[in-house]
Amino acid sequence: MSEAAFLIGEPLALDLVNTHPADTDLLTTPDQLADWLRQETERLPEPPPEHPSAEDLRQVRQIREHIAAVCEALLHDRRPPAAALRAFDNAQSAAPAIRQLHWDGTTLTATVHRTGSAGTRLAAALAESAVELLGSPAIARLKQCEAEDCVLLFLPAHPRRRWCSPQRCGNRIRVARYYDRHSTAKHTKDDESHQRLP
Structure with a gap:
């Protein structure tokens, strides 16, 4: 799979949803997930697993499904599914974030670490990015590409933007x-x- 097939550059949660354009799923194997994660590494709070497992893929696809369901509801001025909203809480709770203090010899620094397996931490980070986006005023600008055969989502910086x-x-x-x-x-x-x- 060519890494160029992914549309990236939107908020992380939308980049994830956009891995499922129309009838094509770009995340069907752990290798495809690894390709996508390599392109998103700089946007993740910790390095992603180099060789994601089938379970990692399942968790990521599940988060993607919930983000897509909420975005679909928002695009059509409907109430988001409660199950999807709970799923974000559950994913974050499965890998709780812990603020740890470290002494560097002169001062204390606080860093956030998640507990759990690499896949569970990844799903939690993606759920957190969804919560940040969906709870932001920017989500009111959410659009779907106007090309007839495209379903990709984006947040336009300019109100006249029409395509993904x-x-x-x-x-x-x-x-x-x-x-x-x-x-x-x-x-x-x-x-x-x-x-x-x-």
């Missing part, structure tokens, strides 16, 4: 419109030529 990515859907739509305009203009010219013929 200028490269992915924006260019494709613009090229299709250009082709349609020029094709229509050519047919119109051809029709006028035929009408002028004796």
Whole structure:
């Protein structure tokens, strides 16, 4: 699987939801999860597992499903499913965050560590990123790509943004419109030529 297939750059929770565009699931194997995690490493609170297990994949996909359900509800001005909201609490509770103090020789520093297996900590971190996003005022800007065959989600920085990515859907739509305009203009010219013929 090519790492280029993932659309990244949105909030982490949306990047996760966007690993399931339309009828394609980009996270069906632990190796695919490892590819996605490598691209998101800088955004995670701790290094992800290098070789995720099938159980890690299951937990991540479960969090993804709950984020998608809440986003779908918000896009349609409906109440988010209570089960999805509880799932975020449960995932974070399964790997509680503990603030630990460390003495570096001159001062105390506090760091946050989660307990539990690598996959459980990863699911908790993803659930936490979902809670941060979904509880933020920014979520009111949530949009779905306007390309007919695209379901990817994004938070536009500019209110006129219409597509998930200028490269992915924006260019494709613009090229299709250009082709349609020029094709229509050519047919119109051809029709006028035929009408002028004796």
